[in-house]
Amino acid sequence: MLLFLLPLLATADAVAPEPPQTCQPLVGISTLLSEGLLDRRGIKTLRLQVPDPPAPASEAGILHIGSFRSVQRVALLIEFSEGASLSGRPFRATLSAPGLQALTVVQVLQVDPTPEYEKTRIIVEAAATVTNARGVYTLELQDAEGRRLLVLPGVRFPPA
Numbered sequence: 001m002l003l004f005l006l007p008l009l010a011t012a013d014a015v016a017p018e019p020p021q022t023c024q025p026l027v028g029i030s031t032l033l034s035e036g037l038l039d040r041r042g043i044k045t046l047r048l049q050v051p052d053p054p055a056p057a058s059e060a061g062i063l064h065i066g067s068f069r070s071v072q073r074v075a076l077l078i079e080f081s082e083g084a085s086l087s088g089r090p091f092r093a094t095l096s097a098p099g100l101q102a103l104t105v106v107q108v109l110q111v112d113p114t115p116e117y118e119k120t121r122i123i124v125e126a127a128a129t130v131t132n133a134r135g136v137y138t139l140e141l142q143d144a145e146g147r148r149l150l151v152l153p154g155v156r157f158p159p160a
Contacts, residue, residue, distance in 0.1 A: 044069045044158035063119065067157045074103070074128045074157045076139060078150075080120045082113075088143035093124045095155065097135040103128055108141070130160040 048065040061084025068075040076095075090110055095103040103126035111121040124139060139152040 041071075044160075046156060046158040048154065048156065062152075065152070065155075067155065069128070069133070069158045069160065072127060072129060073106070073125055074133045075123060075125045076155060078122045078124075078152070080122075082118050084120070088147065088149050090122055090141040090149055091144040092142045092146075094140045094142075095124070095126050095133075095137045096140075097137045100135045100137075103133060103137070128157070133157045134159075 046067045046069075048067060061081040062078055063081045064077075064079040066077045066079075068077070090108050093105045093108045095105060105124060105126045107123070107125040109123040109125075111123065113120055122141070124141075126133070134157075136153075137155040137157075139150070139155050140148060141150040141152075143149055
């Protein structure tokens with residue numbers, strides 16, 4: 001009589017499938033303004049020098065490094081030469097400086113090459129108010145297992 005419940009009981013012990021991972025949607029300027037991450041001063045940029053060989057950055061094929069500052073965030077854009085990339089996919093990043101508190105990294109994003117733009121880019125974004133991130137930092141990228149992919153010293157952010 002209760003045989004119709006057997007399929008339901010059998011599935012009750014089954015493990016629910018993981019939801020597919022999706023990328024975060026792109027954020028528009030209106031969202032940046034409404035959240036207070038951007039103000040009328042906009043975003044300030046600073047182009048950093050790629051270290052001379054044999055630094056890890058040169059070995060990885062880094063072409064350009066740019067840093068950015070908005071009202072509540074800083075970001076670092078690392079652009080690799082065509083065909084060059086890291087040995088693994090960056091999963092975690094730290095921005096630390098001697099004597100200063102490490103910045104809280106909120107996102108690490110790898111942008112793979114496209115037909116329109118054939119260079120791999122890595123973007124690291126961290127929370128930092130106008131008074132934060134005034135020192136010289138070291139960026140460390142790690143993969144999911146914690147292996148170092150890249151250590152980049154001498155990272156500075158534009159003045160507020």
